[in-house]
Amino acid sequence: xxxxxxxxxxxxxxxxxxxxxxxxxxxxxxxxxxxxxxxxxxxxxxxxxxxxxxxxxxxxxxxxxxxxxxxxxxxxxxxxxxxxxxxxxxxxxxxxxxxxxxxxxxxxxxxxxxxxxxxxxxxxxxxxxxxxxxxxxxxxxxxxxxxxxxxxxxxxxxxxxxxxxxxxxxxxxxxxxxxxxxxxxxxxxxxxxxxxxxxxxxxxxxxxxxxxxxxxxxxxxxxxxxxxxxxxxxxxxxxxxxxxxxxxxxxxxxxxxxxxxxxxxxxxxxxxxxxxxxxxxxxxxxxxxxxxxxxxxxxxxxxxxxxxxxxxxxxxxxxxxxxxxxxxxxxxxxxxxxxxxxxxxxxxxxxxxxxxxxxxxxxxxxxxxxxxxxxxxxxxxxxxxxxxxxxxxxxxxxxxxxxxxxxxxxxxxxxxxxxxxxxxxxxxxxxxxxxxxxxxxxxxxxxxxxxxxxxxxxxxxxxxxxxxxxxxxxxxxxxxxxxxxxxxxxxxxxxxxx
Amino acid sequence: xxxxxxxxxxxxxxxxxxxxxxxxxxxxxxxxxxxxxxxxxxxxxxxxxxxxxxxxxxxxxxxxxxxxxxxxxxxxxxxxxxxxxxxxxxxxxxxxxxxxxxxxxxxxxxxxxxxxxxxxxxxxxxxxxxxxxxxxxxxxxxxxxxxxxxxxxxxxxxxxxxxxxxxxxxxxxxxxxxxxxxxxxxxxxxxxxxxxxxxxxxxxxxxxxxxxxxxxxxxxxxxxxxxxxxxxxxxxxxxxxxxxxxxxxxxxxxxxxxxxxxxxxxxxxxxxxxxxxxxxxxxxxxxxxxxxxxxxxxxxxxxxxxxxxxxxxxxxxxxxxxxxxxxxxxxxxxxxxxxxxxxxxxxxxxxxxxxxxxxxxxxxxxxxxxxxxxxxxxxxxxxxxxxxxxxxxxxxxxxxxxxxxxxxxxxxxxxxxxxxxxxxxxxxxxxxxxxxxxxxxxxxxxxxxxxxxxxxxxxxxxxxxxxxxxxxxxxxxx
Numbered sequence: 001x002x003x004x005x006x007x008x009x010x011x012x013x014x015x016x017x018x019x020x021x022x023x024x025x026x027x028x029x030x031x032x033x034x035x036x037x038x039x040x041x042x043x044x045x046x047x048x049x050x051x052x053x054x055x056x057x058x059x060x061x062x063x064x065x066x067x068x069x070x071x072x073x074x075x076x077x078x079x080x081x082x083x084x085x086x087x088x089x090x091x092x093x094x095x096x097x098x099x100x101x102x103x104x105x106x107x108x109x110x111x112x113x114x115x116x117x118x119x120x121x122x123x124x125x126x127x128x129x130x131x132x133x134x135x136x137x138x139x140x141x142x143x144x145x146x147x148x149x150x151x152x153x154x155x156x157x158x159x160x161x162x163x164x165x166x167x168x169x170x171x172x173x174x175x176x177x178x179x180x181x182x183x184x185x186x187x188x189x190x191x192x193x194x195x196x197x198x199x200x201x202x203x204x205x206x207x208x209x210x211x212x213x214x215x216x217x218x219x220x221x222x223x224x225x226x227x228x229x230x231x232x233x234x235x236x237x238x239x240x241x242x243x244x245x246x247x248x249x250x251x252x253x254x255x256x257x258x259x260x261x262x263x264x265x266x267x268x269x270x271x272x273x274x275x276x277x278x279x280x281x282x283x284x285x286x287x288x289x290x291x292x293x294x295x296x297x298x299x300x301x302x303x304x305x306x307x308x309x310x311x312x313x314x315x316x317x318x319x320x321x322x323x324x325x326x327x328x329x330x331x332x333x334x335x336x337x338x339x340x341x342x343x344x345x346x347x348x349x350x351x352x353x354x355x356x357x358x359x360x361x362x363x364x365x366x367x368x369x370x371x372x373x374x375x376x377x378x379x380x381x382x383x384x385x386x387x388x389x390x391x392x393x394x395x396x397x398x399x400x401x402x403x404x405x406x407x408x409x410x411x412x413x414x415x416x417x418x419x420x421x422x423x424x425x426x427x428x429x430x431x432x433x434x435x436x437x438x439x440x441x442x443x444x445x446x447x448x449x450x451x452x453x454x455x456x457x458x459x460x461x462x463x464x465x466x467x468x469x470x471x472x473x474x475x476x477x478x479x480x481x482x483x484x485x486x487x488x489x490x491x492x493x494x495x496x497x498x
Numbered sequence: 499x500x501x502x503x504x505x506x507x508x509x510x511x512x513x514x515x516x517x518x519x520x521x522x523x524x525x526x527x528x529x530x531x532x533x534x535x536x537x538x539x540x541x542x543x544x545x546x547x548x549x550x551x552x553x554x555x556x557x558x559x560x561x562x563x564x565x566x567x568x569x570x571x572x573x574x575x576x577x578x579x580x581x582x583x584x585x586x587x588x589x590x591x592x593x594x595x596x597x598x599x600x601x602x603x604x605x606x607x608x609x610x611x612x613x614x615x616x617x618x619x620x621x622x623x624x625x626x627x628x629x630x631x632x633x634x635x636x637x638x639x640x641x642x643x644x645x646x647x648x649x650x651x652x653x654x655x656x657x658x659x660x661x662x663x664x665x666x667x668x669x670x671x672x673x674x675x676x677x678x679x680x681x682x683x684x685x686x687x688x689x690x691x692x693x694x695x696x697x698x699x700x701x702x703x704x705x706x707x708x709x710x711x712x713x714x715x716x717x718x719x720x721x722x723x724x725x726x727x728x729x730x731x732x733x734x735x736x737x738x739x740x741x742x743x744x745x746x747x748x749x750x751x752x753x754x755x756x757x758x759x760x761x762x763x764x765x766x767x768x769x770x771x772x773x774x775x776x777x778x779x780x781x782x783x784x785x786x787x788x789x790x791x792x793x794x795x796x797x798x799x800x801x802x803x804x805x806x807x808x809x810x811x812x813x814x815x816x817x818x819x820x821x822x823x824x825x826x827x828x829x830x831x832x833x834x835x836x837x838x839x840x841x842x843x844x845x846x847x848x849x850x851x852x853x854x855x856x857x858x859x860x861x862x863x864x865x866x867x868x869x870x871x872x873x874x875x876x877x878x879x880x881x882x883x884x885x886x887x888x889x890x891x892x893x894x895x896x897x898x899x900x901x902x903x904x905x906x907x908x909x910x911x912x913x914x915x916x917x918x919x920x921x922x923x924x925x926x927x928x929x930x931x932x933x934x935x936x937x938x939x940x941x942x943x944x945x946x947x948x949x950x951x952x953x954x955x956x957x958x959x960x961x962x963x964x965x966x967x968x969x970x971x972x973x974x975x976x
Contacts, residue, residue, distance in 0.1 A: 414905070420896070424891070428917065
């Protein structure tokens with residue numbers, strides 16, 4: 001643990017030295033991140049917020065930022081347990097050398113090595129062998145920014161078709177051009193002082209996106225941010241996404257994280273998203289996490305909601321050896337409405353961790369939360385959801401549900417639904433359940449001639465679909481269904497042959 | 499309801515808050531190995547027990563006071579507490595004639611007459627006054643059935659083999675900070691042993707009374723139900739009204755061997771402190787039972803007193819087909835804080851547990867349910883149902899629910915439900931419309947809210963609990 005911390009402190013210091021020409025405010029943010037990381041250290045099971053999280057895949061790795069990872073020496077070490085942020089990951093020594101002794105440009109690596117290994121260790125099997133095919137498969141119609149191994153890939157990105165009033169910028173550009181705006185935004189919602197991984201993200205602040213909506217802007221096309229990791233270098237990607245939605249604006253943001261299977265190595269994505277919703281603004285946020293099986297993914301979404309604003313978060317966690325999905329929503333004005341939905345589907349030895357916190361700080365806000373887990377093999381799913389109703393937040397109406405389906409004898413689920421209520425005129429309820437498929441329902445299907453395996457699939461899909469169907473029909477839902485189909489065999493609509 | 503009536507009603511006096519004028523033999527405040535040796539010597543304990551106490555004390559010195567619970571209190575100075583206080587009296591002879599009449603009057607005033615002829619039918623009582631047991635009733639009748647019911651000190655003298663075998667077998671001295679402290683300095687308590695296949699002919703009960711000032715009460719209860727035995731045990735507690743805080747750190751261990759049933763009910767009414775939060779008992783209690791094959795352990799608690807309540811009566815469902823239950827009503831008024839709940843650890847196959855927790859917060863009280871349901875890999879077909887409801891009376895109080903669910907076996911079925919609400923205006927209006935006074939209406943609704951738990955209490959206790967709740971709460975609706 002200490003050595004992992006030392007590694008990241010080191011990585012951050014090297015990064016700061018490399019980018020000595022950064023503007024003063026940015027240097028300050030990064031230095032503060034570093035200081036906070038040093039102060040807090042990396043979390044362990046002894047921290048209440050990480051009690052059920054096994055951080056071994058993270059601590060065991062030496063990940064490097066994009067600029068260094070490629071130069072980190074033999075990949076083998078990296079795979080066994082070291083991670084680096086992006087600017088280090090792609091540094092000096094050629095990847096392919098490390099892997100096979102021959103230098104092959106990443107685009108061709110797939111072709112050269114054959115797909116078998118790559119596909120096995122990765123969630124998304126690469127399409128025609130290059131990233132544009134992957135982008136075509138995962139991408140949505142409309143504007144998008146694509147990041148590969150923690151770095152913006154302009155050739156894969158597209159900013160055409162941006163509606164009037166909507167600004168989408170790579171963070172790199174924004175850091176240069178909108179210094180003042182960013183200075184006021186970065187770290188406002190996600191506090192480096194409270195989260196070690198947010199501190200690490202701040203210390204390595206460089207890549208990401210800025211999305212701004214002018215008051216009254218209605219964007220019908222979803223804005224997509226696509227983060228791809230190739231797994232052929234121990235990259236540490238630290239994207240920071242900043243969203244400011246002006247009064248009465250409405251938009252859809254889709255964050256997709258995918259491993260594209262060039263190499264079998266582990267990567268580490270540590271993403272932070274900060275959202276500020278103005279009065280009566282509305283944001284639909286989707287997070288599709290389909291990282292490679294060896295990957296570590298830590299993502300935190302922090303939202304502050306203005307008066308009468310509406311926020312809907314749909315978080316799908318499918319990939320990663322270790323995945324931590326955090327959603328923190330705070331009501332700052334009366335009449336706000338928040339929906340937090342999540343689906344985590346794990347197999348093998350995956351550990352899928354979910355943490356949500358709803359802060360009802362003002363009266364008359366409504367929140368609904370539904371998190372469901374499907375866990376097979378030796379996978380472990382964790383849910384910790386906090387609803388906090390502060391004094392005087394009267395007329396709060398909050399409901400939270402967590403359901404876990406265990407498909408194998410060795411799967412595990414931990415649930416911690418938590419209520420903290422300091423006002424009296426409130427309606428709050430939470431429920432949590434862990435169980436396996438209903439024997440009676442299975443019997444019903446089998447008595448009608450549906451084979452056991454098929455019946456199990458049907459019931460499992462039905463369980464998961466409740467969350468999928470909360471996504472309005474359209475291209476986003478299709479992508480979710482596509483990813484789920486890869487994860488839960490038979491979950492794509494398919495004919496039942498009795 | 500107006501705030502005035504609310505305040506008036508919540509200001510009801512604590513009826514058990516008087517002090518008994520009795521000469522007592524009290525150790526000076528302070529804790530070190532010599533105090534423990536002195537205590538052990540005073541009680542004429544065998545060497546193994548003193549050794550055990552010292553081990554516990556040495557371990558305690560290495561431990562830190564826990565700080566994860568949702569309660570705030572001024573730090574306890576463990577050197578300012580006297581660890582032994584006993585009313586001066588001749589050695590117990592099993593006859594009430596020897597007991598100081600002043601003490602007998604105390605129990606009478608509390609509604610616990612110790613004269614057997616006046617006793618509630620069929621309840622045997624062990625009365626613990628400060629650090630010692632002053633009287634145990636119906637001993638002869640119980641002895642005929644083979645039941646051992648006596649003070650802990652007596653058990654140490656008369657049945658050292660049983661004490662040695664089971665003491666610390668459920669709550670080891672190293673378990674937690676307060677359990678370690680208790681293990682080092684516990685003074686008295688009750689001991690129960692029910693032999694194989696015996697159904698205890700009457701309810702057993704211990705009444706704990708703290709009287710002396712500046713003392714702590716550290717009692718230890720050990721109940722062993724041998725194979726196929728059944729026992730129902732009740733516990734009640736009160737203390738005088740004082741401006742200073744007193745520490746109560748008890749340990750209760752239950753052992754239910756194959757097929758045994760233990761029902762443990764508590765009505766806890768320690769002095770809760772005044773409306774400004776001055777005084778009151780700090781109640782840090784460790785209660786745990788172990789259920790062997792086919793055994794059943796049921797905890798029922800009504801927690802209305804104490805400035806601070808910190809207790810998690812737990813069941814280790816070790817044997818196949820064992821059953822654990824936890825029914826709780828916890829009430830916090832004024833500045834009371836309660837952090838209570840249970841732990842159900844499923845180890846055996848087909849183990850079942852039920853948790854019903856009702857929290858009521860009024861005034862500026864803070865009420866936390868904290869519970870753990872853990873299903874280990876070996877616990878095939880484990881079942882748990884948990885329900886935690888909170889009722890908020892007033893806008894200055896808080897209700898918190900912190901359940902932990904850990905499932906490592908796919909065949910388990912675990913359900914948790916919780917809700918928080920206040921008494922609805924429409925409910926009150928409905929009652930008022932039918933000519934029921936506001937006060938009675940609230941009392942009815944609150945009693946209805948707690949009904950599921952009260953019906954688990956033995957009859958006499960259920961009546962007492964309802965009265966208590968009425969006293970502590972009546973009309974405290976904003």
